[in-house]
Amino acid sequence: MRFSTGTRVAALASVWLSFTSALPGLGHDNDDVITRDVAIIGGGASGTYAAIRLRELGRSVALIEQRDELGGHTHTYYDAAAPIDYGVWIYTNNTDMERFFAHFNIPLVAEILNGDPAYTRRYDFRTGEAVAALGGNIIDALTRYVGILLQHPYLAGGFDLPDPVPEDLLLSFGDLIEKYDLGAAVDMITQFDQGFAENILDYPSIYILKYLDLAVIQGIQFGFSRPASRANQDLYKAAEAELGEDALLGSTVARIQRQDDKGTSAHHKDTNAHHKGTSAHHIVVDTPSGKQRIIANKVIVAIPPLLENLDGFDLDDRESDIFSRFQYSSYYGSVVNVTGLPRQLQIFNKATDTPYHVADLPGTFTFNPTAVEGIHTGFFGGGAGSLPEDQARQGIIDNLLALRNAGYPVSEPEIIALRSHTPFGLHVSAEEIAGGFYRDLYGLQGYRGMYYTGAAFHAHNSAELWEFTERVLQEHVLVD
Ligand SMILES: Cc1cc2nc3c(=O)[nH]c(=O)nc-3n(C[C@H](O)[C@H](O)[C@H](O)COP(=O)(O)OP(=O)(O)OC[C@H]3O[C@@H](n4cnc5c(N)ncnc54)[C@H](O)[C@@H]3O)c2cc1C
Incomplete structure (x- = not known):
């Protein structure tokens, strides 16, 4: 167990113990309170990167992952x-x-x-009927697609969008295909863009452009x-070995009591005056061996930020309203x-x-x-x-x-x-995007001591998420 500052730990731990004893439902099955600089929730691509990188940079961490192994979408x-x-x-x-x-x-x-078409086949999986490749000039269509990406270079870094959001990003993908004559490239685009909820042609184009982006196109080329x-699981096995007990596997957050900007427990602002002046979050985690209490100065959320996934996270109305739209x-x-x-x-x-x-x-x-x-x-x-x-x-x-x-x-x-x-x-409608959804989402970075990374904040691309997480650490977590 490593602490950021020993004396502070003891003080915070005693505050925490007295604090939790006054709260219903927190239980007492494990009196061992651990203190960390940063608690990270979600041990997929982004959360695991954050944990290893913060340790590299001399910070203590606890990584909370619901499954019994790290890796998220990696199997x-x-x-x-x-x-x-x-x-x-x-x-x-x-x-x-x-x-x-x-x-x-x-x-x-x-x-x-x-990329040799001799190694691919297309069938209608409902019937087994062969489906011919789309005609047209793929190279020309892809060149036009790349041209659209080059008009919006900020997409490579996340959802930091101009205001107003450019119309092309809000068009349905079907309309973007029509507007730029991309039909010949649809076969290829949909080979890479898997996992969409319904007809991909109905999605706001921004999601297609962020999925098959310039980095992926460079990968296809080079x-x-x-x-x-x-x-790929080898990476996460190695991370598990390094993190040891700092990775709490099979574990979920039962409850977080967060500090607001003034360092006061938002939840118990009025009733817990003794808590003023601390800047730690108090987290109760359900682990396979009982409840584990963690005191952490900062919390990184690296799980899909859906309301059902954030139960017990002490969300206020602003946060709940944003996350409810996904x-x-x-x-x-x-x-x-x-x-x-x-x-x-x-x-x-x-x-x-x-x-x-x-x-x-x-x-x-x-x-x-x-x-x-x-x-x-x-x-x-x-x-x-x-x-x-x-x-x-x-x-x-x-x-x-x-x-x-x-x-x-x-x-x-x-x-x-x-x-x-x-x-x-995770996605929202074109109307939500036009209305500033991602501005509002990004506005939560650091709000009430919580930091965010993961696919909902950027893209379903592990390497790009590691780059994004690095920025969240350098520009927010390590400096705030
Ligand atoms: C089938 C498939 C293939 C893919 N192939 C590639 C590829 O080849 N290359 C590539 O770059 N990307 C690929 N991706 C996309 C990419 O890997 C993911 O988008 C990326 O892993 C997302 O990382 P993340 O950190 O946002 O979330 P995740 O990796 O999903 O991690 C979230 C973690 O949080 C945990 N969790 C969730 N809720 C809770 C909770 N309440 N408490 C505690 N823990 C919780 C989850 O168990 C999970 O481990 C693929 C995705 C899929 C699904």
Whole structure:
């Protein structure tokens, strides 16, 4: 256990113990109070980066993660023949990503995607009917798409948008395609932009532009990065080993009592005068071995900021109003034992009867071959809100079996691993964005001692989130 300042710890701990004894519902099953400079909630890509980086910079941390392992959307199935990533797969290149892997001495290799159309097929997964590729000049359409990205360079750093928000960002993606004649590139864009809730053509274009952004396009052109082990979970196993007891796994926040700007407990401003002058947050965490109390000067929230996820976080009306507006989608990753599909082929779901043949959802986006013969990965999603696991499981099986109609002798599929990535893709309507939603969201950075990172604040891209988290640390957490 490491403390930032010993004397302060003792004083705060005694305040905390007397404070909690007066509060109903906090319990007393673990009197061990730990004190940290920063408590981080959520041990996915952003939270794990924040924890390791803050330690590197000499700060003490506690990382609270609900699952029994770190990594968030990163999942590796360790097959005896070879590891299989069925969540996060490849990384765009930047110096924070390289430094993060170097910190653990995990060597990276370049991953050059095989863009050869001979290795992809398109079928309507409802029926197994083949769907032709969209016609037109892809290079020209992609050049126009890149031209739009270049007009909005601030998108690479987050959602720090101009006021008023440029009209193109608010157009539905379908309208953007029409306006800039992007039709020939839709196949490629939707190959990368998976996990959207409903018809991707209805989304405000900003979300598509932030998903397939310049960094990803550079990756497609020049290569992405990947651990040489081909096992992305290795990064988070190494982080777990380094953090030791500072990573509270299988744990969730039961309650936070935060300090307002004046260093006064917002919750108990009037009744707890003895608390004035401290600047610590008091966090009660449900852990597998009982309640753990943490005193932390700062809190970083690195979980999807939905109201249902922030129960007990002592939100005020301003915070609740902003977070209540997010919508999200369902997304599942699976590893499937199945034979009969060609070894090299990546198979995409397209619809025969939709504009630009975008897939009919919910459904499987794609089936990918892996390094192990007879094992494929499949990514399922598309429902707004939470789609039950049974539906995902059955949907993946039905979609595979439909490929028998395409002439593949598909065996009875057996799903050997299935992970939920829900809630995925937090988003709001074009009207909300135009009304300053992201200005308001970013205005919460540091508000009442809470700091934020994660995909809802930037993009579903691990390397870009590490870059974003680095900025949150350097510009806010370490200086406020
Ligand atoms: C199938 C799939 C494939 C992807 N492939 C790639 C890829 O190849 N390359 C890439 O760069 N990106 C990829 N991404 C996107 C990217 O990795 C994610 O967007 C990124 O991991 C998001 O990081 P995050 O820190 O915001 O959240 P997450 O990684 O989701 O982390 C949030 C963490 O918080 C935990 N948590 C949630 N609620 C609570 C709570 N109440 N209390 C405690 N803990 C909680 C969760 O268990 C989770 O571990 C992929 C995503 C998916 C779903």
